[in-house]
Amino acid sequence: MTDGTNRAWTMAVRPEAEPSAETFAMTETAIPTAKHGEVLVRTLYMSLDPYMRGRMRVAKTYAASLQPGDVITGEVIAVVEQSESPIHKVGDTVRANIGWQEWAAIPAHEATPVNPDLGPVSTGVGILGMPGMTAFFGLNAVLMPKTGDTLVVSAASGAVGAIVGQLGKLQGCFVIGTAGSNEKCRYIVDELGFDAAINYKTQDISAELARLAPDGVNIFFDNVGGAVSDAVFENLTLHTRIAICGQISQYNDEETAQGPRNLMMLTRNRATVQGFLVYDYELDHDMAKARMSNWIKEGKLKYKEDVVDGFENAPEAFIGLLTGKNFGKLLVKVSEEIA
């Protein structure tokens, strides 16, 4: 089952633009032992998410920056292999913020149970985890969709966007997604039931929005920023609400990208732009997970996982994530559930 080694990926050097293989270094240490009050966990799946790029910056973000030598931040699904706490028992599946490593001994309260009745355990860092909660609360707490609203979602085939669009359809919206390939565009329309898709790499986003939504965009869930945001700002309508979830188009930029200073568009339309973080709604996460789990079982909500096999492949997968190479929620499979 193990040779006693715990492998971890650390940030070797701070990336200046796109992260590269040199950004990352693998360390090997002995698997630790749980002390009193702790659990020892073995990683099954690592979640790779765009926000991790932000942690590699010096600039203050909403969480602390990584320092060179630190293990890369991230949530994992893991199994408890040793427990020195009544909170979890050996064999329990948990979610924990241990970063990119195979094993960790952590305080038991820092591991959150993953309820296998809700869905496959990998969904605990996907549609029933942070990306799913981000979609649910960004849509329902920030954008508050009404039946008949035209909803635009950027990065619409991604881990968050795909859920936002489907939830929008369930709530009676006309849903337009932007994505970076014709395959992804077909997927969100044919498989997920979006009303329309725009390929931001090959189409004139603003003109397509004007054609698809001649009365303007009522709500916009933005994961991307940059040119997609600019295009939506040109297609607002009265009281458009915009939720800023992420700005992946800019995460590799050393300096803040320049774009139109188009805030006056908000005045004309009495529009609102609001930033939000999923953790602000933590008390209601269980409610949302139960609801979304039911929709998945009823076939009303679909998800796609892009599973990369092997701990050693995490850096390459992450580099691809920032340029849209993944298709679905990106996971790294580290070990088998039954080891």
Added chain:
Amino acid sequence: MTDGTNRAWTMAVRPEAEPSAETFAMTETAIPTAKHGEVLVRTLYMSLDPYMRGRMRVAKTYAASLQPGDVITGEVIAVVEQSESPIHKVGDTVRANIGWQEWAAIPAHEATPVNPDLGPVSTGVGILGMPGMTAFFGLNAVLMPKTGDTLVVSAASGAVGAIVGQLGKLQGCFVIGTAGSNEKCRYIVDELGFDAAINYKTQDISAELARLAPDGVNIFFDNVGGAVSDAVFENLTLHTRIAICGQISQYNDEETAQGPRNLMMLTRNRATVQGFLVYDYELDHDMAKARMSNWIKEGKLKYKEDVVDGFENAPEAFIGLLTGKNFGKLLVKVSEEIA
């Protein structure tokens, strides 16, 4: 009193950047006569406001564009000289949207009474008119200040900004204004009671904000946009609220100016940017005018008028307004109250 001529300023040619003398043409027609249901009004004061520049564009704004030959848009304070309606009697002072002209015959219901008990009639297009209402509702309905909030106001010596800052002080805020000269900066601090001022032409706005508001900006009333907005975006705090009233720094730009695409700053701080228009709050304008009139009489609220004498000088005054040459609410005095 009159030679029977009505002079009007029209838009001769659409300006491409800064309006110039060639933008405007004066026409002379016979003074009209009020028909049934109308009043004939004689202009006392014309209000010159930055929003008029927007009307000169082809691009859609929240109101219709001017066409070459049209009389320049604008509100005036006028006196009724002939009435064919029971709504107003001869001698009444009214506010009306007749544009830049000396006389007009208009439907009586399009003239709004100006209550002389509230203040000098010129305030009906100033602190007790559209600029004052914009300040009151932008602050109270959009930004909703709380005691102890740090409030930043741009164009702080202008018709709107000067009121916003004083209302903020009355409501217990720490108020920082930006203005374009040391004289204006001294005025808002020494005369209006702002806590601090930043000269955006000579100082590093972002660094000054960081020094004056080390815990960040809670609320920002933006009349200016551009570099001032960029600097505030660098100094947000948790749940900062930003009201976009105007973006005068960009009104003369043919293309939307480029600046940092800094929407991610909103996410980190769960901040909100909202556009608004004063007309959305029209039902409550009388309440606000009564309240502000009392504050003026009690000496708690001050205003400054920059009165240019003579109808013929309106274009030059307007050109100066867009570059900050005025100091106080810009009015053109067209004729005497008692003619």
